[in-house]
Amino acid sequence: MLILNIQMYYIYVMTNEYKTTLYIGVTNNLVRRVREHKQGKIEGFTKEYKLKKLIYYEEYKHIEEAISREKQLKNWHRDWKLNLIIKTNPELKDLGDPETSSG
Numbered sequence: 038m039l040i041l042n043i044q045m046y047y048i049y050v051m052t053n054e055y056k057t058t059l060y061i062g063v064t065n066n067l068v069r070r071v072r073e074h075k076q077g078k079i080e081g082f083t084k085e086y087k088l089k090k091l092i093y094y095e096e097y098k099h100i101e102e103a104i105s106r107e108k109q110l111k112n113w114h115r116d117w118k119l120n121l122i123i124k125t126n127p128e129l130k131d132l133g134d135p136e137t138s139s140g
Contacts, residue, residue: 044098045097051089054090059115061107061110074089092129092130
């Protein structure tokens with residue numbers, strides 16, 4: 038039996054309870070990374086600003102593409118980022134919380 042393990046990479050956007058601060062990151066395990074943010078295990082900016090809500094993500098097959106997109110989004114104005122996010126998540130629900138992300 039042939040089992041293909043296709044590694045995926047993600048860019049993601051986290052925010053705080055009041056949706057006043059955005060953080061863009063890249064990871065190869067979105068579930069683990071979101072859990073780390075929610076538990077406050079990632080030191081620095083995201084912990085200081087309590088960025089625990091996943092409001093957006095994109096999936097890539099190649100790490101280079103994900104990193105390129107992360108850099109691109111980090112250079113965007115806040116309004117551009119919000120407009121992108123609102124296209125798929127108009128209520129800015131926490132996509133990392135099954136109770137608030139389900140339709």
